[in-house]
Every structure is written in C-alpha cells, then in structure tokens.
Amino acid sequence: MNREDAPTTGMIDxxxxxxxxxxxxxxxxxxxxxxxxxxxxxxxTHMTAVAHYGHYFPEVCRxxxxxxxDAEKLGVTLHPAFEYDxxxxxxxxxEELRFIGPKSRYILLDFNRERIPYAAPMRLFELAEQDxxxxxxxxxxxxxxxxxxxxxxxxxxxxxxxxxxxSLLPESPSHVRKMARTLLxxxxxxxxxxxxxxxxxxxxxxxxxxxxxxxxxxxxxLAAQLFEVNPxxxxxxxxxxxxxEFPNWLERLRRRWTGR
Ligand SMILES: [Fe+2]
Numbered sequence: 001m002n003r004e005d006a007p008t009t010g011m012i013d014x015x016x017x018x019x020x021x022x023x024x025x026x027x028x029x030x031x032x033x034x035x036x037x038x039x040x041x042x043x044x045t046h047m048t049a050v051a052h053y054g055h056y057f058p059e060v061c062r063x064x065x066x067x068x069x070d071a072e073k074l075g076v077t078l079h080p081a082f083e084y085d086x087x088x089x090x091x092x093x094x095e096e097l098r099f100i101g102p103k104s105r106y107i108l109l110d111f112n113r114e115r116i117p118y119a120a121p122m123r124l125f126e127l128a129e130q131d132x133x134x135x136x137x138x139x140x141x142x143x144x145x146x147x148x149x150x151x152x153x154x155x156x157x158x159x160x161x162x163x164x165x166x167s168l169l170p171e172s173p174s175h176v177r178k179m180a181r182t183l184l185x186x187x188x189x190x191x192x193x194x195x196x197x198x199x200x201x202x203x204x205x206x207x208x209x210x211x212x213x214x215x216x217x218x219x220x221x222l223a224a225q226l227f228e229v230n231p232x233x234x235x236x237x238x239x240x241x242x243x244x245e246f247p248n249w250l251e252r253l254r255r256r257w258t259g260r
Contacts, residue, residue, distance in 0.1 A: 001251035010045035010075075010232035013207060014084065014100050015108055015137055015162060020062035023051035025197055032067055034199035042073035042208035046235065048072070048100045050108060053082040057098065070188075079172040083108045083137065089123060095131060101235040106133035106160070111142055116150055124159055133234065135160045138195060140167045140179040151188055160240050165210030166202065168192070184218060185248060190240035192226045218246060 016039070017025040020032040041048055049067075051060045057080070064080040071078045082098040084107055100106045113122070124134050139151055140163050157162055166172050169179040183189050192210055197203035207227070214222035223245060230240035 005130060006181065009228075009248070011043045011207060011211065011227045012046045012235065013039060013044050014048045014135065014191060014231050014234065015195050016047050016049060017083075017195070017197040017203075018047060018049035018067065018078070019051050019060045019080065022056055022059045022063060023054060025051055025063075026199065027087070029063075029066060031199050032063070033070055035196055036067060036071055036074060036076060038196075038199065038205035039194070039207065040076055042205065042211075044076055044207060046071050046077045046079070046101075046231075048081050048108075049078050050081050050083045052110075053084045053088050057082070062193050074134050081108065083110055085110055085112045086117065086120060087112075091125065091131065092152075094127075094132065097132065100135070104133070104237045105235070106132055106135050106234045108135050108137050108162075111139075112143055116143070121150070121153065121157075124154065125157060128158060133158075133160070133237070133239075135162050135191070135234065137193070138164045139163050140183055141176050144175070144179065145182065148182070148186065148188075151183070152186070155188045155190070158239055160234065161188055162191045162193050163189050164195040165192055165206045166195070166204075168210045168213045169206055171202065181217075183257055184214070184222075185246045186241070187243040187245040188227060189243060191230045191234070193231070 018032050018035055020026045020029050026032045049064050062081045064078050068078055079101050081100055086109060097107055121122050127134060136159060139161055142250050163183060167176050194207050196205040211223050211227050214226060225241055233240055
C-alpha cells in the first residue's frame, strides 16, 4: 500500500505551509523539520503541505519529498497541494487543481479580500456541480459579522469552512478571535487547520493548544469532529458533518420570547 493511501487516524491538518523555499513558507529545511516535529507532538498523523498557488508545483513536491522520510519516522503522512486565491478559480483549468489528498476532490480556497465577491456563490456552486469540493480557509480573519448570512448559505450548500488554530488563541487579534468563536457558536465550522508558516512566532504550529480550547469550550465530541473526523472525511472525499449550534444567552432569551 502506498504510504499516502494508508488509513488516517489522529489529528489531521489540511492546511500547513510546510514546504520550504516556496511562496511564503519556511525558509529552510530545518524550519520545516521543526514544524513537522511540533505537528507530530500535537498528535497529527496527516498533513496537507501547501504553498500559495503559483507556477512552482514541482518545487512544492520536491520539498515534500525531502521531508517525507522525516515525516514517516514521526508518523505523519504528507500530501502536497496548493491554497488557491478566489481569483485563480475564475480562470482555472479543473484538470490542474491540486486537491488536499490523493482520494479527495476538495481544494483550499482563500478569498484574500474583506468582502465576498458578488459572483462567488454562483462560481462556487458551479464548481460543486463539477464535483469539486470547496474548503473556504480562515473566514474569521477576513470577514466580519455582515458576512455571516452568506457563510451560512455556503455551509448549508455543502461548502466547508475551515478556521485557523491560531485564531482561537488569546494572542490573536480580538476581532479575529471573536469571529472564530461566533462561527463556532453558530455551528458554521467544519474543520480547524494550522495554516502554520513558521516554526516560531504568530504563524507557528498551535493545533494542540487550539484543540484544547475547543474541547474546553464546546466539548470533546466537537473537538474530535473538527480536528479529526471531518478532515478525515474530506480526505476520503466525503462531505463533512455539520456542527451543532451553541446559542449564547442573548440568543437563547430571544428565541424564548419570539418562539423562533
Ligand atoms: Fe494558508
């Protein structure tokens, strides 16, 4: 059995900028190795190793192959892929897409702007009809509450939302942290991923810390769903499970009074 086809257990990171010397990832192989070690210590068993989309996929694969032996010793399976900017999808040839895993047809999509483009819902649902699964990455870093109705529409239309592990930590900006918690409260998060770029600093590897925060605030069942079950399902090209809502006290009061 190819190592990449091996069944996955444990935590799964679908979005980590592990490949060194490409795009804005780590500068050298040693930095990538330190990130891998953190991932393994967090209990990660699969990592989708990405760079931002560009004409350098061979370099991404070369970096991943150089790290593969170290990763295997640590019990981590690597798969090279891209993180796409929404604009790339406007003109992208579907044959060229780099998916999150060998059996998956899900891709990572960064809107990379503060507003969701008007044409985006149509384009994303069009891709879904062509059997391309979409994972919208870190909406909590880009958007405010005004985007919630559209994000809800995406989530209900089988488009997955992934928040960053770092967005849950106290050191992230308060508006990002609040939006991450709002998305979790509303049951709109399908997966948490590292989006780590460096072995240290604010883009470091914090999956273990983030899982502990989710588990303490929402319970271990949801933590398992967001860090293990749903990422594993998307690797198998299955739709992620929906999360339950956790209405705050104000929302619970409003529902009691309005009966809705
Ligand atoms: Fe990223």
